Amino acid sequence: GHPDPCRVSISPEEPTVEFGTSLILNCTSSCRTYSRLSWEVPITKVGAQGPGWVSLNIPNVTDWSLELQCFGVFGEQRDITNTTLRAYRLSPPQIYLEGDVVAGKEARVTCNVSAQVSPSDPPNLSLTLQGGGLPPSTHRGPSVALNFTARLEQHDQKVTCEATLRLGRRTVNASAATVLQVWAAPHDVRVWAPRTTFTAGDNLTVMCRAEGNPTPRLRWELPTNASWELWDGGTAVTIPVGQRMHGGTYRCLAENRYGTGAASIDILFQG
CATH class of the missing domain: 2.60.40.10 (Immunoglobulins)
Structure with missing residues (x-):
C-alpha cells in the first residue's frame, strides 16, 4: 500500500485570545521529509523551529480576526492548513x-x-x-x-x-x-412576664423581643402612673415593688426604618 501522505497541523486548532495579549501557535508535520515548513501570515513572523515543527509568536494581538496558514513542502507534494485566530474582549x-x-x-x-x-x-x-x-x-x-x-x-x-x-x-x-442583604421590618414581636397576676409588693419584670433587620428599637407604652425602670437596652421593664396602679396593659413597640410591630400583655395586681 501507499505510505500515508505527509500532513501539517496547527495547534491550537481554533485559537482564541484576549485582544491585546500574546499567543504562541505551533505548526507540526507528520513526517520529517519536508524541504520547507513555514507560516504564511499577514504579520511580521517571529518564532522558533525544530525537527518537525515551527512556532509562531504573536506578542500583541491587535486584529479581531486573523487568517493564518501553515504549509509543508514534501518533494513534489505540498500540504497546507488554515485557521482563523479570533480575538475578544470580555x-x-x-x-x-x-x-x-x-x-x-x-x-x-x-x-x-x-x-x-x-x-x-x-x-x-x-x-x-x-x-x-x-x-x-x-x-x-x-x-x-x-x-x-x-x-x-x-x-x-x-x-x-x-x-x-x-x-x-x-x-x-x-x-x-x-x-x-435582605432587610426586614420588625416581626415576631413577643412580650412576656413570669405570670400575669401579681400581689401588691411583688417585683414585676416584663420583657420584649423583636426580630428585624436592622435590629428594631423598642419603646414601651405603660399603664398611667406606673413608675418603672428600663433594663437591657429597653428590652425589659422592671418595677421593684409593684402596686395596684401598676396593673394594666404593657405594650412594646418595635421600630426600624422599614416598619413597625407591636405586642402587649395585660398585668393584674391584687390586694
Missing part, C-alpha cells in the same frame, strides 16, 4: 440590586456584561443569574434581570452571574458574585 460581569431588598417586597437583580469580538459583529453572549434561593435565569445578550419577592432566608446568600461568550466552537467564561 469584562467581568457587574451585578446590581435596585434599591434595598426588603423581606416581603418585590426586588430586582440585574447583571450586565461588556464583550466585543469585532467592530461589526454583535458578540454571541449568554448570561446566567443563579443562587440566593432564586430560580436560575439565562438570557442571550449582554444583560439579564430577575424580579423576585424577597424572603428572610435569602439574607447572606450568594448570587452569581456567569457570562459565556461563544467564539466558533470555543467558549470563554467570566463570572461575578454578590451577597444578598
Whole structure:
C-alpha cells in the first residue's frame, strides 16, 4: 500500500485570545521529509523551529480576526492548513440590586456584561443569574434581570452571574458574585412576664423581643402612673415593688426604618 501522505497541523486548532495579549501557535508535520515548513501570515513572523515543527509568536494581538496558514513542502507534494485566530474582549460581569431588598417586597437583580469580538459583529453572549434561593435565569445578550419577592432566608446568600461568550466552537467564561442583604421590618414581636397576676409588693419584670433587620428599637407604652425602670437596652421593664396602679396593659413597640410591630400583655395586681 501507499505510505500515508505527509500532513501539517496547527495547534491550537481554533485559537482564541484576549485582544491585546500574546499567543504562541505551533505548526507540526507528520513526517520529517519536508524541504520547507513555514507560516504564511499577514504579520511580521517571529518564532522558533525544530525537527518537525515551527512556532509562531504573536506578542500583541491587535486584529479581531486573523487568517493564518501553515504549509509543508514534501518533494513534489505540498500540504497546507488554515485557521482563523479570533480575538475578544470580555469584562467581568457587574451585578446590581435596585434599591434595598426588603423581606416581603418585590426586588430586582440585574447583571450586565461588556464583550466585543469585532467592530461589526454583535458578540454571541449568554448570561446566567443563579443562587440566593432564586430560580436560575439565562438570557442571550449582554444583560439579564430577575424580579423576585424577597424572603428572610435569602439574607447572606450568594448570587452569581456567569457570562459565556461563544467564539466558533470555543467558549470563554467570566463570572461575578454578590451577597444578598435582605432587610426586614420588625416581626415576631413577643412580650412576656413570669405570670400575669401579681400581689401588691411583688417585683414585676416584663420583657420584649423583636426580630428585624436592622435590629428594631423598642419603646414601651405603660399603664398611667406606673413608675418603672428600663433594663437591657429597653428590652425589659422592671418595677421593684409593684402596686395596684401598676396593673394594666404593657405594650412594646418595635421600630426600624422599614416598619413597625407591636405586642402587649395585660398585668393584674391584687390586694
